[in-house]
Amino acid sequence: MRVPFIKMHGLGNDFIVLDARETALPPMTNGLARALADRREGIGCDQLILLEESDSHAFKMRIFNSDGGEVEACGNASRAVALLHGERAQIETAGGAITLEPAEGGASVDMGAPEFAWDKIPLAFAMDTLNMPVSWSDESGDLDAPMAVNVGNPHVVFFTKDTNTVKLGQIGPEIENDPLFTEGINVNVASVVGDNHLRLNVWERGAGLTRACGTGACATAIAAMKRGLVGRSATVSLPGGDLVIEWRDDNSILMTGPATEAYRGSFEWDDFA
Structure with missing residues (x-):
């Protein structure tokens, strides 16, 4: 299965973005995320971002660190996804709902309220x-x-x-x-x-x-x-x-800053699964 990806970064913090909103992908695993993130034998990134459909929000963003572990939030990736989506949207993440809004050269993201307990x-x-x-x-x-x-x-x-x-x-x-x-x-x-x-x-x-x-x-x-x-x-x-x-x-916390699309490509899913 040939899968397209988008390479993006926010201030040098780089991401592989996979969009499964229209074309379903096989289940993402920690091992696959780690293999794709590998800078020598994979595509290379700090985080892999998977966009999926959501029942309650515009869409869902899932985040995998380069060690393959899935995490709750990523501010730089949120700005990159806002740039990619192209319009204001409230999206679902494992850390809660956030609101994205593209701006010239980047985006603003309402990250929600901080927790101190x-x-x-x-x-x-x-x-x-x-x-x-x-x-x-x-x-x-x-x-x-x-x-x-x-x-x-x-x-x-x-x-x-x-x-x-x-x-x-x-x-x-x-x-x-x-x-x-x-x-x-x-x-x-x-x-x-x-x-x-x-x-x-x-x-x-x-x-x-x-x-x-x-x-x-x-x-x-x-x-x-x-x-x-x-x-x-x-x-x-x-x-x-x-x-x-x-x-x-x-x-709520509002974060504003740049985001950039670097390039687009594709890979064979089974090569990394």
Whole structure:
């Protein structure tokens, strides 16, 4: 079975998009997603995105990280899908309904409301998620007193003076897989670099270091807002570029930024199944 795909990216965070809304595809498996994501023997991507029909929304977006695991949300992929869809739509994801709206050069995405309760992250036991009484150490020193927030998927956010001094490639896997985080965690290390301006590096659960993470930018901006470090709208600078995050009065998070279609192609399903 020959299957078309679309290669897209948001700030360098890249995706394979498969559209099963009109032509049904065989069931997606973790192994198939991992094989397609492989950068040496597959097409290569950070996430594989599968679009399907939905009974309750315009359509459904499913997200598989490069390790093959299915996850709840992906902000950068949401903008890419908005660009592809071409019009405002409310869509279904495993992390809840989100609203997409294409804009010049990209899109805005209403990511819904953040969750702060310990059992919504989720954590293994109850604690204050605004200032968590936990720490981890790497060569640059201690990473301590982070904040946890769920923005469709779970994140922990550390604030440091200089994000680039933290060896996130080394300590990220340790934090991601700590038993405290019962479903794993995305790890964000951020610094305040100006008025309403944050710099951010992200270790993404199931994908590793990434040039950009939309939900990470949302989680980090919300954490900074909760701690009074920035106002209700902030620019988040990632290695791949900038996103603007607004925490609106209705409690929803609006993420705005670029998305790009790179190329289109096709593959033989059985070659990767």
